[in-house]
Structure formats: C-alpha cells, structure tokens
Amino acid sequence: MSPLNQYHPHLPSWDEICTSYIFSIFKAYITLNNNINFLDNSFHRNYIGFMKPKISNLKKHIGFWMRLVSNNVSHSFARKLENSGVSVAEWVVMREMLEGGDTISPSVIADITGMTRGAISKLIDRLLTKKLVARKESIDDRRYQELRLTSEAKQLIPKLAKLADENDEEYFSVLTKDERKKLTEILIKTAELNKLTKFPVE
Numbered sequence: 001m002s003p004l005n006q007y008h009p010h011l012p013s014w015d016e017i018c019t020s021y022i023f024s025i026f027k028a029y030i031t032l033n034n035n036i037n038f039l040d041n042s043f044h045r046n047y048i049g050f051m052k053p054k055i056s057n058l059k060k061h062i063g064f065w066m067r068l069v070s071n072n073v074s075h076s077f078a079r080k081l082e083n084s085g086v087s088v089a090e091w092v093v094m095r096e097m098l099e100g101g102d103t104i105s106p107s108v109i110a111d112i113t114g115m116t117r118g119a120i121s122k123l124i125d126r127l128l129t130k131k132l133v134a135r136k137e138s139i140d141d142r143r144y145q146e147l148r149l150t151s152e153a154k155q156l157i158p159k160l161a162k163l164a165d166e167n168d169e170e171y172f173s174v175l176t177k178d179e180r181k182k183l184t185e186i187l188i189k190t191a192e193l194n195k196l197t198k199f200p201v202e
Contacts (some may be wrong), residue, residue, distance in 0.1 A: 035082055069171070074200070077167040084160060085130065089201035091160050093123050094132060103136075103146040114198030132156065 058064055061121045078088050086094075096112050097104055110120045124147060127133035131152040147155075172180055190196075 039145075070200075073167065073171050074202070075166060076170065078164045081160065082166060084156065084163075086132075086160065087126075089123055090127055090130075091157070091164075092199055093120070093127065094149060094157055097133070097147065097149050098154070098157055103148045106145060106147065109147075111155075112199075114199070118169070127153075138173050 003159050011195070028150070074088070081088060081091060091133070092113060093109060097111060100112070106120050106124055107117060108114075109124075110117045115123075124133060128135060132150055134148050136148070172183075175183065188193065
C-alpha cells in the first residue's frame with residue numbers, strides 16, 4: 001500500500017495507478033496504430049505514387065510504333081527476296097553499286113552504306129560466289145580492287161527493285177499520298193539531325 005492509501009484508503013493503490021497508466025499508454029498506441037493504418041489506406045498509396053518516378057507506357061514511345069512497322073516491312077521484304085536467292089544486305093550492296101557507275105571499290109561501298117569494311121568484304125565474297133559481282137585487281141596497286149556488277153546482276157536488280165516497290169505499296173498504301181510524303185520527310189529529317197548514316201540491312 002502506498003503512503004497516500006494509509007491516510008486516504010479510498011484512493012487507488014500504487015499498483016492500480018501503474019496498471020492504469022500502462023493500460024492508457026497501450027490504448028494510445030493501439031489508437032495511433034489504427035490511425036496510421038487509416039492514413040495508409042486513405043493517403044499513403046497516393047503519396048507513394050506521387051513520389052515514385054512515372055514509368056511511361058510502352059505504346060507511348062514513337063520508337064515502339066516505328067519498330068512495329070519497320071520489323072514487319074523488313075521481314076516481309078526479306079521473305080520476298082528469298083525466292084531470288086539474295087539477302088537484304090546483298091540487295092543493298094548491289095543497288096548502291098548500280099548507282100556508283102561501272103566499277104567501284106569495296107571501301108567506297110563501305111563509306112556509302114556505313115557498314116564496316118569487314119562486313120562489306122563478306123558480302124562481296126557471297127556475291128562473287130553467286131556470280132552477281134566480278135572483281136578485278138588494279139594494275140597499279142594489287143591491294144586495290146575494282147568491283148563491277150555482272151550481267152546477271154543487272155538483269156536481277158530491276159526485278160528486286162519491283163519487289164521493294166510492291167512491299168512498300170503493301171504496307172503504305174493505307175496512307176494518302178500526302179501522308180506518305182510527310183512521313184518520308186519526317187524520317188529523313190530525324191535521320192539527318194541524328195546523323196544516322198548506316199544503311200539498314202537486317
């Protein structure tokens with residue numbers, strides 16, 4: 001019994017006071033915890049959502065739609081070329097050789113297409129095997145090679161170009177003439193401003 005209880009027996013004992021105090025603290029803790037849970041359910045998610053960095057939707061990227069269209073257009077063209085026994089990369093090289101005149105060197109082709117000289121060398125070897133390209137070493141410098149398209153290649157290129165035209169028409173005929181022109185201008189501008197010069201061959 002506490003000293004106070006000796007003179008005031010109606011007062012609670014010290015143990016009762018301590019027990020009541022502890023119970024009050026515990027009750028306050030429970031109340032606070034419930035309030036925190038309430039805040040968590042009401043506001044915490046919004047707060048966390050506000051603090052987290054926003055993750056952009058995949059389909060909001062221009063690149064997503066460009067890849068979707070480009071992959072389908074490219075794969076379709078590659079399948080069309082299979083019957084001719086020529087890959088897209090080989091077609092690109094032959095088409096640029098036709099633009100380059102009667103003869104052209106591998107290094108010039110590499111510069112035009114943006115491909116490495118090693119990659120061009122492998123493509124030229126494949127075209128040589130298919131008898132679509134002929135090679136001649138320079139009389140003055142045997143390290144310098146001159147390449148030319150064979151008659152077979154010159155007959156094949158217009159057919160492949162027609163396939164390329166048909167493939168474009170297959171996918172882009174859904175656009176108006178002005179839309180196709182605008183799309184081409186936007187893509188050319190994007191490539192030029194970003195200094196993108198390597199030809200797509202895959």
